[in-house]
Amino acid sequence: MEKKTTGSFSRPKVLSYYYYLILFFFCIIISPSPCCGDLSFGFYSASCPSAEFMIRNTVRTASSRDPTVPGKLLRLLFHDCFVEGCDASVLLQGNGTERSDPANTSLDGFSVIDSAKKVLEFFCPETVSCADILALAARDAVEFTGGPVVEIPTGRRDGKVSSASNVRPNIIDTSFTMDEMTKLFISKGLSLDDLVTLSGAHTIGRAHCGAFSDRFQEDPKGKLTLIDASLDSAYANELMKKCPANAQPSTTVNNDPETSFVFDNQYYKNLLKKKGLFQSDSVLFGDTRTSKRVESFAKNQFSFFESWSQSFLKLTTIGVKTNEVGEIRALCSSTNDG
Numbered sequence: 001m002e003k004k005t006t007g008s009f010s011r012p013k014v015l016s017y018y019y020y021l022i023l024f025f026f027c028i029i030i031s032p033s034p035c036c037g038d039l040s041f042g043f044y045s046a047s048c049p050s051a052e053f054m055i056r057n058t059v060r061t062a063s064s065r066d067p068t069v070p071g072k073l074l075r076l077l078f079h080d081c082f083v084e085g086c087d088a089s090v091l092l093q094g095n096g097t098e099r100s101d102p103a104n105t106s107l108d109g110f111s112v113i114d115s116a117k118k119v120l121e122f123f124c125p126e127t128v129s130c131a132d133i134l135a136l137a138a139r140d141a142v143e144f145t146g147g148p149v150v151e152i153p154t155g156r157r158d159g160k161v162s163s164a165s166n167v168r169p170n171i172i173d174t175s176f177t178m179d180e181m182t183k184l185f186i187s188k189g190l191s192l193d194d195l196v197t198l199s200g201a202h203t204i205g206r207a208h209c210g211a212f213s214d215r216f217q218e219d220p221k222g223k224l225t226l227i228d229a230s231l232d233s234a235y236a237n238e239l240m241k242k243c244p245a246n247a248q249p250s251t252t253v254n255n256d257p258e259t260s261f262v263f264d265n266q267y268y269k270n271l272l273k274k275k276g277l278f279q280s281d282s283v284l285f286g287d288t289r290t291s292k293r294v295e296s297f298a299k300n301q302f303s304f305f306e307s308w309s310q311s312f313l314k315l316t317t318i319g320v321k322t323n324e325v326g327e328i329r330a331l332c333s334s335t336n337d338g
């Protein structure tokens with residue numbers, strides 16, 4: 001029996017197989033790959049393929065205009081993720097929000113996130129969360145200052161809760177002991193190694209004089225004396241010069257006295273020389289539980305970068321909201337219902 005198919009009938013059929021095959025592989029390539037709960041790598045690959053590129057460009061432009069931007073973005077992410085998870089709660093403005101707590105008044109970099117959001121809302125409306133923008137921007141900030149390139153998953157949604165009273169119990173103060181810091185880190189699913197590694201963020205950025213004034217005592221004449229033996233005295237003298245008792249509240253010093261605009265392992269080298277700016281930095285080398293790790297990062301930048309990539313991934317996935325939880329804000333400074 002002869003089949004009654006014609007050439008002109010079968011060719012499109014074969015073509016359509018190829019078509020579906022190509023489409024299948026294309027979908028595999030662009031489909032988000034799962035990671036870390038409900039987050040995935042390339043979450044926006046179909047809905048907003050250029051999202052990461054647009055954020056990157058915004059951070060690059062802002063950082064080249066103002067080199068203090070990367071430090072600001074990285075700290076902003078830390079303060080976001082530790083309070084209510086990485087959900088952009090720290091970006092919400094208004095009375096009684098996290099931003100209004102004294103521990104957060106020195107946070108900055110909000111305008112960079114707002115700029116990125118504006119671009120994204122123009123090209124991909126109601127698609128990319130502020131929480132993802134912040135995490136990606138901090139990731140890019142590290143890369144632009146010479147740090148490791150870290151691929152992070154996306155799909156975070158924005159929280160609706162931001163309360164000043166949540167800040168103090170969740171943010172580490174520079175006066176914390178090692179036990180207090182460890183306890184808080186463990187409560188966020190982070191380890192002692194993560195503490196040593198993520199504190200390496202202090203290799204960039206700046207601090208206001210008040211952030212380390214507890215290491216000095218002021219006499220009635222307004223003269224400062226070093227009261228913390230874990231701080232190198234020559235370095236302490238430098239700090240006292242830059243931050244005398246009558247310094248303007250806006251005065252800042254570099255976190256890393258050597259390379260404050262470069263994300264490198266200099267922070268750990270400083271710690272070995274008793275040049276950690278905060279008490280909470282010095283304690284990392286002073287405590288036998290963490291001193292070995294500090295030494296190894298000081299010797300080997302590669303091992304710090306390796307460790308950073310893992311710890312940063314953990315930091316950016318703390319308490320994330322996904323799927324039906326939370327929302328995609330239209331403006332990063334306010335929830336959609338105002």
Ligand code: HEM
Pocket residue numbers: 068070071072074075078106107108172173174175181198199201202204205206207208209211255278280
């Ligand atoms: C472990 C306990 C930590 C304490 C006690 C601490 C404390 C501080 C303080 C007091 C400042 C100075 C803020 C100012 O005066 O403007 C600062 C700056 C900074 N912190 Fe931390 N921090 C800690 C961990 C972290 C972590 C885990 C990260 C990020 C992964 C981070 C990133 C930064 C950055 C980048 C700056 C510079 C900010 C800027 O240049 O504006 N810190 N930190």
Ligand SMILES: [Ca+2]
Pocket residue numbers: 079080081082083084085086087088089090
């Ligand atoms: Ca948060």
Ligand SMILES: [Ca+2]
Pocket residue numbers: 203204256258259260261262263264265266267
């Ligand atoms: Ca540095």
